[in-house]
Amino acid sequence: MATQQSLILIKPDGVQRSLVGEIISRLERKGLVLVGMKLVQADDALAREHYAVHAERPFFPALLKFITSGPLVAIAVRGDEAISVVRNIVGTTDGRSAAPGTIRGDFGISMGANLIHASDAPETAETELSLWFPDGTIDWTRCNENWLDAD
Numbered sequence: 001m002a003t004q005q006s007l008i009l010i011k012p013d014g015v016q017r018s019l020v021g022e023i024i025s026r027l028e029r030k031g032l033v034l035v036g037m038k039l040v041q042a043d044d045a046l047a048r049e050h051y052a053v054h055a056e057r058p059f060f061p062a063l064l065k066f067i068t069s070g071p072l073v074a075i076a077v078r079g080d081e082a083i084s085v086v087r088n089i090v091g092t093t094d095g096r097s098a099a100p101g102t103i104r105g106d107f108g109i110s111m112g113a114n115l116i117h118a119s120d121a122p123e124t125a126e127t128e129l130s131l132w133f134p135d136g137t138i139d140w141t142r143c144n145e146n147w148l149d150a151d
C-alpha cells in the first residue's frame with residue numbers, strides 16, 4: 001500500500017450537466033482527500049498536451065473540441081493507492097458498458113462524453129498533476145483521516 005496522488009478532470013459534459021457536486025461527493029465519501037481543485041477553460045495547447053498519447057487516433061480532433069468546449073474542473077486527490085481507487089470509481093471508458101455504481105456507469109451513455117478523466121498510472125499522474133497544477137497541490141490532513149486507515 002502506498003499513498004498516491006491522482007489527477008481527475010470533470011469534463012465539460014459533467015460541468016454542463018451539473019454533476020460536479022455528485023462526482024466530488026463520491027470522491028470525498030470514498031476517503032480520498034482533495035488536495036487541488038479549480039475551474040479551468042482549457043485551450044487547444046493544454047488539451048493537446050494532456051491527450052498527447054492519443055494524437056494519432058482518429059477521434060483526437062473531436063476529443064480536443066470536446067475537452068475545450070467549456071469549463072472543466074481539475075482536481076487532485078490523495079489517498080492510499082489513489083490511482084487505481086479512482087479508476088475503479090470512474091469505471092471503464094464507454095458509459096454504455098461501464099458497471100453500474102461507477103460514475104460513467106451511472107451517468108454516461110457515450111464513449112466521448114464520459115464525464116471524467118482519471119490518471120491511469122503513477123507516471124501519467126505525475127505528468128498530469130504538473131500540467132494542471134504547475135504550482136503544486138495543497139498538502140493538508142483531513143480531521144477524519146485516522147479513521148480511514150485500519151490496515
Ligand code: IDP
Nearest residue numbers: 054059063092093111112113114116117118120
Ligand atoms: P480513459 O479516459 O478511460 O482512460 P482513453 O482510452 O485513455 O480512456 O481515452 C481518452 C478519452 O478519449 C476517453 O475518456 C474518451 O473521452 C475519448 N475516447 C476514447 N476512445 C474514443 C473513441 O473511440 N471515440 C471517441 N472518443 C474516444
Ligand code: MG
Nearest residue numbers: 117118119120
Ligand atoms: Mg486514458
